[in-house]
Amino acid sequence: MIHQNTLEFAEALDAQDELKAFRKEFLIPQHEGNDVIYLCGNSLGLQPKSVSQYVGKQLGNWQQHGVEGWFNGDDPWLLYHEQMKKPLAAIVGAKPEEVTIMNSLTVNLHLLLVSFYQPNSKRYKILVEGGAFPSDQYAIESQVNFHGFDAKNAVIEVFPREGEYTLNTGDILSAIEKNADELALVLFSGINYYTGQVFDMKAIAETAHKAGAYCGFDLAHAAGNVPLALHDWGVDFACWCSYKYMNSGPGGISGIFVHEKHFENKELKRFAGWWGYGAGKRFLMTQGFVPASGAEGWQVSTSPILLMAVHKAAIDLFEKVGGLEKLRKKSLMLTGYLEYMFEQINQKYGEELFKIITPKDAEWRGCQLSIICKRDGKKTFDYLTQNGVIGDWREPDVIRLSPVPFYNTFKDVYNASKLLDESLTALV
Incomplete structure (x- = not known):
């Protein structure tokens, strides 16, 4: 797939997503009145709405x-x-x-x-x-x-x-x-x-x-x-x-x-x-x-x-x-798009500010991409959190982000990446 670094592209992928209805099966935490961008399913998955029932x-x-x-x-x-x-x-x-x-x-x-x-x-x-x-x-x-x-x-x-x-x-x-x-x-x-x-x-x-x-x-x-x-x-x-x-x-x-x-x-x-x-x-x-x-x-x-x-x-x-195969198919697309967006940021600044340490071969990775932050890692992570992106920080310099196919969207990936890009100038 040829990716594009635009909101319209992300929204188009979401419109075509055969699993998009499943996001409504989960309770999404809130940040300032909006859904957070929850990319921490590798640590704790979100609550299905049916749990209370x-x-x-x-x-x-x-x-x-x-x-x-x-x-x-x-x-x-x-x-x-x-x-x-x-x-x-x-x-x-x-x-x-x-x-x-x-x-x-x-x-x-x-x-x-x-x-x-x-x-x-x-x-x-x-x-x-x-x-x-x-x-x-x-x-x-x-x-x-x-x-x-x-x-x-x-x-x-x-x-x-x-x-x-x-x-x-x-x-x-x-x-x-x-x-x-x-x-x-x-x-x-x-x-x-x-x-x-x-x-x-x-x-x-x-x-x-x-x-x-x-x-x-x-x-x-x-x-x-x-x-x-x-x-x-x-x-x-x-x-x-x-x-x-x-x-x-x-x-x-x-x-x-x-x-x-x-x-x-x-x-x-x-x-x-x-x-x-x-x-x-x-x-x-x-x-x-x-x-x-x-x-x-x-x-x-x-x-x-x-x-x-x-x-x-x-x-x-x-x-x-309908089984894990459908979830896996979307998962590969989500991480592929997230990988592309990291690469776009690095190309923009002419250096590898965010180094992916998860295998590039999609067969050998799941929902999670781990990135080494070369500049102000913890401050970058905190900036994401303050702006409604929930990920996971691991010392000394790694952010783990996991777009989960059940409830994450391509728009989530796009917006999280834009905030990551934004952090590079906001934290100077």
Whole structure:
């Protein structure tokens, strides 16, 4: 597509957008009486208007049925999560029995590491991306220490090459092969939170398995953002949050994936809880844990129905839109236009004032573009905020902007870029 740096061009793209009606499904924060330009779905997605209805319905069931709401009414809570497994499986590329909804992201990561990180004196190392989100770093360090190993020796980090910002896939695969004899686990994010790089999850999983290691992914920035095929890629496990691109509320309920090849593996240890016991016999209250079949066997605690209701409101929109493929198509157009507008600013001033560190190849990025601000980065970010653009600042000099196809427009991209341009003279 040949882009144009005009408001008319942006508005023309919006007029042709087959998903434009979905913006009305969300509540847009306000700034001085107008909609903000919200480009922070990578951190917290906007609230679907249907959330109040979905939560209100469950509050009504609680009011009407009390504890009997677990079994009575048109939405019995005992199996409430079952309604979301099929659409959720479609989002992450899994079979419905391979996913379930539970807890929060880092809690789920720890629970899955109980099963998939079982080190011994020979295989005890974990290979991870250098500069992973701190939650993952802390979880991995604590798991390694818990098993009696020194994280400085047991955790292998793969960093970008000197002068580069993103990881080279060949370097990741080479690191796996180099440490094959000692690797117990390869654990990566699906998308790096800082640069927005999408990793080659299929290649990473295949190489990890050839090395004799398990492979898992933290999909916090990938789920609901880019196409995934966890089952077909042979990924052993994955977990994600739901409050970014799945728009399920701050601290919203999380989810997990466990590949069906592990369902009957008796050697996998796990931390058990009542909710992970088979639903058919759960209320017999017998001793001795017998896990439910599928990913549900990793559940621990009772479903938080009100959080589940928010999640269902958001998940239903993915079905209403007709699948992730349509969202992905618009997402590529939005980031392509945003990239073009950054380049226009740099050309105007004859220097690279805003350097994009997200991969240029659209296949390896999602909704997010991360830019290094060469001049007064924090002041630039604050200028955007003061003028109604909500993005994300990362020290020391990076602004992350994420146009989300559900609710962002090409006009949003155009206006945000114009304010970015404007900041260069306003802040002199």
